[in-house]
Each structure stands twice: as C-alpha cells, then as structure tokens.
Amino acid sequence: MQATAPAPTPAPPIQSRRIQSPTALVLRRFSQEKTAVFGLIVIVLFALLAIFAPLLAPYNPLDQDIPNGLAPPSPEHWLGADKLGRDILSRMLFGARISLTAGLGVVALAALVGSAIGLIAGYVGGWLDEVLMRVTDIFFAFPSLILAMAIAGALGPSLQNALIAVAVVTWPVYARLVRGQVLVLRDREFVQAARAVGARHGLILRRHLLPNTLSPLLVQTSFDMGTTILAVAGLSFIGFGAQPPTPEWGVMISEGRNYITTHWWLTFFPAMAMLFAVAGFNLVGDGLRDVLDPRLRR
C-alpha cells in the first residue's frame, strides 16, 4: 500500500532525472507496488519449483508405498503421504509443473486467437466486426464452467482436452478487449499519418495497433493465469481433466476428499499451493493494472 500524503522525501536520486525508456519506467513503478512484488516473488518461486521438480522432489510422485499410506508429515515425508503412500511434497512439486504449464498454454492460445480476432474485427469493422462480435456474445452467454465441461466431455476426459476446453471459453475476453483498444486507436493521428504515407494494413496492425494493445493484454493474461489454474483444477476435480494417478492439484484434492478431517494434509497442501499461485498472479495483475493504466494513476 502506498501512502497518499506527500511524505518528506529525500532528494530524488540523479538516476531518475535521466530520460527513461517506457519499459524502465513501468518496471520502476511496479517495483514500488509492494504487494505486486510479493506476488511476483511467489510466482517466480513456483516457476523455479516447477522447473526443478525432478531434482527437488524427494520421491517419485507415482511411487506407491502402501504400508506408509496416510503417513502424517514427518522428516521422512515432509508433507505426509496419501492413501497409497505417495509423497505429497513430490506430487505437489510435479503438480506445479502441470498447473503452470496449463496456465501458460491456455492463456497463450486464448490470447493469440482472441487478439487476432479482435484486431481484425476492430480494424476492418463493418459486417465482419458485427459477425465476429456476435460470435463472442454466444460464448459469453454460457457460464464458462458449464461450456468447458461440455467441451471436455465431448472430446473425452483428459488434461489436454480440459486445456482446449478452457482456452475455448477464455479467448472471447481477448477478442473484446483488443477490439475495444483498436477502435479507439484506429482513428488516432499516428495511425492516420501512417496510412497517409502509404503504410500497408499489415504494417499498421503490426507496428502501430498491436503494440498499443499490449498493456491491457498483459494485465488480462496475469488474471487469466489464476482463473485458468482454478478452472483446470476444478475440471480435474470433477473428473473431466487430468486423470489419476497424475500428480495434479485438483486430482490430489479429489483423491483426498474422504480424508479431509481425518488426514488433512492430503488436501490442505495442494489447496494452499493453488491458493498461493493464484493469489500471486492476481496480485501481479493488480499491480500491472495500477502501473499501466494511466487513469488509475494517482
């Protein structure tokens, strides 16, 4: 949180008087948002855990050790073991791999497809815009999880199909977002100037319109990472996503659901992992929005 009252600040360091690139300016402002920096640290930590999971995990996440089933947290199993004696910590670390790559894959796909459609709709306009936007309306009419479930069910329950399903319900947000930006930018002077000097459509889209939609896109992707992680885990929880024995957070909670009060560690740790990862992305999204959206700048 930032104090609003002008505190008696020391003289600004010389460095800040230099002309800064916009990126450096954004980075500097972002670094002043404490909660956002905290979120970023959490995300980086998760990313590192995910990347080095095979090195960090004390056990193979699939190895069963039935005599040790439901073992409580101990020096042997730091976060305990599930009913088949599988190490919770190891499963959680590999679960981070699945959730983070799932989030990245879905958001990248949705943002790519959605932005392309929004860019075309906003730039070309006319009937094409009308048709494309009505199509996004159709997708918005569905409660997202019901549509995702119907898609995942039709394709057959698997992690990959769950990702496709979540991407299908996510792209329309990007289409609307980018279209809105393009509509505002399309008639701005620098675009008119580019057109006047004979720039081709492709160049105008690439060089002038797309870069100017990146800020809101970045904010949206940050929030959608969190939403996607929750959605994919939710689909896995009800059986339409990752299948057992995959070490996925939603699957882990589903497998431990009958032990929730008697052997809390089965579900508590994957739930906390999800909570922290999602909260991390949401905090970064908040911070980015405050930094990048000039209307909110104080």
Add this chain to the structure above:
Amino acid sequence: MARFIIRRLGGLIFVLLGVSLLTFFLAQLAPADPAGAALGSNAREEQIAAYRQQLGLDQPVVVQYARYMSRLMQGDLGNSIRTRRAVADDLRDFLPATVELTLSALLVTILLGIPLGILAALNRNTWIDAGARILALLGGAMPIFYIGLVLLGVFYRQLQWLPGPGRLDSTLPPPLHLTGLYTVDALLTGNWMVLANAAAHLILPAITLGLFSTAVLLRMTRSSMLEMLGQDYVRTAKAKGLSERLVIGRHVFKNALPPILTIVGILFGSLLSGAVLTETIFNWPGIGRYATTSVTTLDYPAVMGVALVAAIIYPLANTLVDIGYSVIDPRVRAG
C-alpha cells in the same frame, strides 16, 4: 427504453440460435454413440441400429439440426438418454434447486461484500481495510471445491452443527410444490420444520458458492466508494455540516452503487459456473450436478438442455440489472 429492450431481445435471439448451434456441434463431436451408451454393452447390432433410427441419429447432420430446432421452437428439448424422460421435465425438477442455491449465494455475497467493502473504504489504510483486502485476496484465489469439502468436514462431520449434503433431511418430506424453492414453499405453506431444515441445509453450500463473488464484490464496493469519497460534492456536503451518516448514505453510497450493481449482474454468471462444483460436493440436486452426470454419461440431449437454459438465464440476469440501473439512476432512463 422500448427500443433498447427490443434490441436487447433481438440480440438475445441471435445468441440463443448460436448457443443451440454450438451445443449441437458439441454433441456431434462426442466420441461415443449415444444409442450404444443408452442400451449398454449387451445390446445387439440391430437393436442399436433400430434405436439410432428411432432417435434420428441415422439422418444427415443438417437434417438432425433442423429437426432439433423445430422441436426446440415448440419447447421440446428432446429426451434424456439416461433418465429416459423429457429433458424439459428434468430441468423443471432440477432448476429450482439451483435457483435457490444461487440466490442464497447471491444473498451471502451482497450481505458480506457490500458492508465489508464500505467498511474498508471508510477505514482506508487501517487494519480493518487490510483485513478486508486480505479476505478479498484469499476469497478470489481459493479453490471453492476445497472450501466446500472443508466446511462439510468441519461443520457437518466433526461438529455436527449443520446438516450435511442434500436439500433436506431424508426423514422430512419436501414441501408442497409451488415455486420449487423449498424455503419459499415451506414459508408459504407455513411448514416451519421444513423451512428451518431447508434453510440449515442451504448455509454451507451458499457460503461455499458465495465466497468468490463476495471477494469480487468487496473489492468493487471498496474502490467505487473510495472514488466517490474523493469527489468535490462530498466535500461540499460535509462543509454544509451534514452528518457523516447522511453524507455517506445519500451522497457517497448512492453514487457508488451503479458499478456495484453491474458487478452483481456479472457475478451471476460466475455463480452458475461455481454451482457445478458446489452441487457436486454437496450432492445438491440442481442443474449443475445434472449437467455433470449428463456429460459423464454422454447424455448430450440433456447437456444441450442445460447449456441452453444457462445461456438464457445469464443474459436475462444482465437485462434485469440494466433495468435496476434505470431505477436508481435517472440518467439511464433519459438516455
């Protein structure tokens, strides 16, 4: 106003056409043969073929869609392969449970989200504000299926303070069917025992489902109130010597309300989504659980029915919010 409503309705019809086409396409995509699935693995080839013919599955896709649409126009959603009943009848049975749950969750959202948001804004940068913001952060990031399981485990299995899954204790008969909402029906017929039991059954699922939307509404209320608190007319009102209560109630809150209402409309959609998970956990006989079982059994006529109904409810809720808007904000009415 009339033109506005006509345009909205026109858009709604187009959306519903698209929704029907999309769900129909999904049903085509489903890998398993619904006829084979319905008859079981012991069915003979000829039986399956005959059943396919009976369902019209042997016709070209275009013909199937045309038939589907013409039936839809007459309010016929087809028959469920699993329950062997008309999907419309199934939905009529299951929808009230979801409506009751969703409205209860919305009540939780509004009763918690708005007061906490106001409190946070009025006590900005104090521990109250910090607590409210942490609550909003946790509520927005917590997997609701975990929360549901924990609440059920603690308050039902361990402490036994509240009843468990389902809408009513199995020893009690459901109230006379008027609206299908057990609490409302029990209230109307003066059946106090059922009313108390149904309400108690609602508490845990409503909190589970309402948690996420409470977080969102809290944040929205807080930021909207903060924006209004900084306005010149608020300073003027204070300078005139109006009481704090009057300033906050009449000037700040009333002007902060439109964006809050918009969010409530949008949250309705996320509540319907969340209902799928909540109903699964609490064994709640609503359309969310109906949809889950239908997808699992590849009962796509039923899935299409649920999707269509959900896709009608959501835009409808938003239209209602728009009308609510015009009630509190005369500027909208004029426009």
